Amino acid sequence: MEQDRIQTLLGGCFNGEPASCSYACPFRVELRSFLKKAAKGRWDAAYKELQTAIPFPAVAAALCAGPCEDACQARTVLGGDPVSVRRIEAAVCEYAKRKAGAAYAIPEKPERVAVVGAGPCGLSCALMLAQKKYQVTVYDRADGWGGSLRTHASFDAFDTDFRLQFAPLKTEFVFSREIGSLTELTDFDAVLLATGAGGESWGLLESRDPGLSSTSDPRVFIAGEVTGAPLMEGMAEAARAARSIESFLQTGSAASAAEVWDRGLACRFAPHPGETPSGAVVPSGAVYTQEEAKMEAARCLQCDCGACMNACELMEKYRKRPPRIATDVQQDGQSRNSVSSASITRQTWSCNLCSRCALLCPEDTDIAGLFQYSREGRVAANLYPPALHAYWLRELEEVERARAAIPGNGAVFFPGCRLSALSPELVKKTYALLQDKLGAGIIADCCGIPAWWAGEKDRFERHIDALRETWTALGKPVFITACLSCEKILARFLPEIELRSLYAVLRELGVTGSDMGLAAAAVFDPCASAEKPEVKEAVRALAAVSGVSVSEYDNGGKCCGNGGHMRLADPALYGSIVSNRSGEREEPYIVYCANCRDTFREAGKDCRHILELLTGVDAGSPTLEEKRKNILKLKEALTGDAPTADPWDRIAVTAPEEVLRKMDALLIPAGDVRRALYEAERDSAGFVDADGRLLVSLDLGSTVIWVLCVQEDGGYRLMDVYSHRMHVREEG
Template identity: 30%
Template sequence: MEQQTLRAWEQRCTQEEPPKCQAACPLHVDVRAFMAAMQQGKWKEARAVLARTMPLPGVLGLVCEQPCQTSCRRADLDEALRIGDLERAAIRLFPQREAIRPLPAKNVQVAILGAGLSALTCAWDLGKKGYTPVLHAPAGEWGGLLRDIPEDLLPSQALEDAFAQLAGLRVQRVEAPALNRALLDQLSAKFSVVYVGLDTPSLAGGPASLGLEPPAAVTWQSAENTFCGGFQTRTCIDAAFQGRMAAVSMDRFLQKVSLTAARDREGPFETTLFTSIEGLPTQAAAPVVWQDADTVRAEAGRCLLCECKECVKVCVYLEQFKGYPKKYARELYNNLSIIQGLRKANTMIESCSGCGLCEAVCPGDFHMGRLCLEARQEMVRTNKMPGSAYDFAVRDFEASVSDQAALLRHAPGADSSAYLFMPGCQLAGSSPAMVQRVYGHLRDRLPEPAGLLLSCCGAPVKWAGQQARFDAHLQALEQSIIAMGSPTIIAACTTCIDTFREHLPAVKWISMWEILETHPPEAAPVNRSFSLHDPCTARHLEPVRGAVRRLADRCGLALHEPRLSGELTECCGFGGGMESANPALADTVARTRASRCEGDILAWCAMCRDSLSRSGKTVHHLLDFLFPEAAEAPVCATCSYIRRGPGGPDRQENRRRLKRDLLAELWQERAAMHEDTSPVQLAPEVRDMVDQRRILLSDIRAALRHARETGRELTNQETGRRLVCHAPGTVTYWVEYSIETTHMAVYRIHRAWSHRMAISEV
């Protein structure tokens, strides 16, 4: 990934943008961190936050006119926070002045005319940088207009403490009889740089009274080595801001660098940070009495602690890695840049489902899935993708498109097809009987012939970042469809539709649900209520989602829409290869989605139905109500066992059986099955074990065949059980089994496990 590409991605995420209050503050005080400390009653920490950016915090914290308050996000909900009152409370609740540690002395003196707040701020900032500011002011003008502020708001002791802090920063004070042009000329000749603080009473006449030009925008420069500030300031915070900006220019002037570079965000600016207030309760502001800490904490508690993280709020994957997209983008970039060493972000890159919910809720349209997919593709191109990450998903794809499961036919007795029914690899693997029933219905009801396409759209290899392989599969798939006369695909799977829309625009398609709405089956309506789960790949398929809802209504089903539904639906945990690359996270995602659905769940994607059912909830498929004669009960009537959907071994077997049965029943053909048919038995608990460990029945049979062909296995003399190790690629399989013989040998599997690595000969 090029750095320019990284920057483009980073700019879409606003999480690191400052809140509106901080952006509105001329000094950019971190109001959010300040409020977080005040909410917890940590007065010392709150004052420290002010001191990080606020000059003379013991003074300015008491007199600040709080321009930030007018930009408070809370004002869009009820009332703005009383930020100024809380700043004053923090200063009074922790009156000890902070220790300021300046940089090492530079042995460079700078002259400052005046002693108002702008001059004191300039001296404060330059003193912290290691310079030695020398203040010049007449007796009685130290503090300038600050001395006119009432004692109850700004105690005189606070001002004395400020001068003591300035002394600690090596700031020197020189009493001058008058501030005039003669003194300015004298100081300009003696010092390398001079600041004129026009908020001192004797300089109230402005730059012209000293024969100076008005200061230039951005730099506050009035002459070659002379800078001005504090003129026509109506607020203390503005005077401090002008003194600070002049100090920045003076420092750059002394270092002989640009006075204007990278200064576009000085002072108030518009932030792009988005903070949602949707659904938040209202709470009016209350008086802040600093002597009553409860009132202080209560008002600070109204702060929203503004941040975006809209995507993190709704995505289990993003929350899992304890960050936000801009941070993830940098981690991903660094991960791809590593030549040798541990790539710690691999798991993050591999685990995203690519569902697009982040983009749907992000004000900057940041799609974490696309970023991760680009990273996966680059990892594959540079041979940095761990072979084990998508091994299961890719091998399952290979099984779906193999001669054992793939099928392309015109309808029985037809030599052309207006349609091709494509149930997709997941419905075929999960409910082969339902595929047969739906295909029969389409043949009976459609006025034109409908052929059949059993295959996979290639999404698993795309998720794995294997772009070349994905492109080759799509090309072959498109050519197969063209060879059939370019019929319209009736797609049951929205992932297939999503693939056609993005990668095969010439292929005509229509959703199975839209066809079923036009040609509905005659199913008796039932009176049931469900939470409806939309598959994430239907996010942008509003017509399809509408057809599903109308079909459900036709079946008598009352639907509850979860908060995240329709365009904002959540992933079930299967998509993007998550279930293969990070099974534990996929399980968490499925359980989280199920927990956000009230009562039983109605799904209309086979994989969503099977993934969500593993949460322990009862999940029906909409086809179960349209074709109840082919439905498998989601809950066993005798043992109340919740149907979890078939595991990997059963899915592959189901696809093979579906092809075999369809060929025999519809085309009177016998499938040429070149497969190992040795009888293998797995107890239910063993079947669950191998499914969780992503081991296929074909993997087990391959290990058994390896034992037969090589004789390389271990035998436990006490139990008679055998153990075989087989490493066909990047995964090493171990199978513990025994052979039971009656009229034929049966392999009973006791345990199976795998390691995502290759074992080499020593």
């Protein structure tokens, strides 16, 4: 699998990354974790979270401008107040008991580092290096630490914080000593210049690398307000400079401390559906009370984009994050042994490919595209279970054999294979209408989507080529499509064909119908309708002029369950998707995709295709076998070519309701059962038992079906039908 293509499909997905607030924070505090702890009143744990990233938490709580709050999604996305992070920080500093600085049980290091400037920035770097047990000496020309903060009204509090953090560490402070030249510091292995705004840098500032704080003198680093940075940024820079200095001391180069951290990523926001804006907790005093701080921290949305994961049954079931899916698709097929854990087969074949994930994604991630690519890769590598799509591919072949094309006056009706399978009568009536009003012709064919969904790229391309030929032979007419999935496929793979949606055309023609007993209904839009508001509107209008009271409902592009032909890959997931969709509204559905209609009817949900209302044709609930025959009937009606009867058509079969339902669920049409019985009769194959039961099988290639029955009244009464995908290897 090509990594570039996978990266493109994964796009800018930021699931699992730090939230926007953390990207905005100069210290990169893991604010979600901090706020979660604060919300529980775990003050010591919350304080620890600050201390890990911020050398002097009380200084930051008091002086930070709070860029995290600007990037807080409670504000940027919901439009409410941002979480008052700084107030919570102040409260945490107030209520935490264990605040002494960290001291690690590691051996002392011999390297000596000089820090010039005992302001908050110099101290930040000194603290980090002292924690790593380097021999740190801090110089300042003033008679104490604090630098630019020495005159601040809250200096006493800052002084306390400095003492607290340095308490467990061995650090040498040399005050009232001005360094006049770097030559005074030649005894040191490394030097940090944190001389404050406008401070001395001995000409090295211009050579400073902003990411590493290193300079043209490999031993000398510069960070803090001397670089022109504001105080908080300077403190954060100086703390990170400690890592560069450590890298230099260990390897002779600061380069290994380089990190990728793009502050610009603070503008990536999750959509937060269902969340409402709220106001911040107002403090009753100078500092939040414990209760106030907990309540305010609980306002944190714990932002991590799960836009796709929260809106899709498949993603919900597998709980796999998009970046992980991308990795798995990348690795899938590389390893195929019994201990391979990178497999993604089931999920790949269980996706509806409806692309709702891409629709909801705030970035440009296309999970359905990843699964589609995975399917293609699997098929190309011949590492896939053919049984999952064999039924539809066979059906596609049958549709191709029953192709019919009649030219028209610049336009043709393209009903699509599912509508033709549902009701040739309905297709004929619609065609007659278009012929009458527009002089349209017709092309009875499939758009090829079963091959596309099966990942059979070559097979799909062959179909598309044939369709292009038909279109060319008919003088390149406009296609009037009855199915939005056809439209989506044609628009993408045959962009040279001009497309019009049937429903928009019928609306323009002023067609009306009858309500067929549906007083009130909801329109269930197919997944391919997401970017077709004009079609959605047209269908609602057509239902309304047919006398149906249409309720306000938009399913937001959710697939009925049929998409991607995933039902055999995960029958349980298929069942729950269909049941969820059936239950979205109590009213019967009006659909405009024949697949939606089949799916809902099979699930027992009352529903009608809009064309039934407009043509008055009741399409009923055809069985799999009837649908296969309907394709042939349409061809006969259009071309006069009578279908050749199959020799097994004469086999009479009866079956109880539960066996018929099982056959539908397993996608075994009655024709296959008849064929099994016919061939067994012809070859005297199969098995019989003392009770007169007969058991016969038929190998369909990827699937073997078995029929258990008794002979009765010159025909067969079915008792059970089942199938398997394994094959017996003849031996001995």
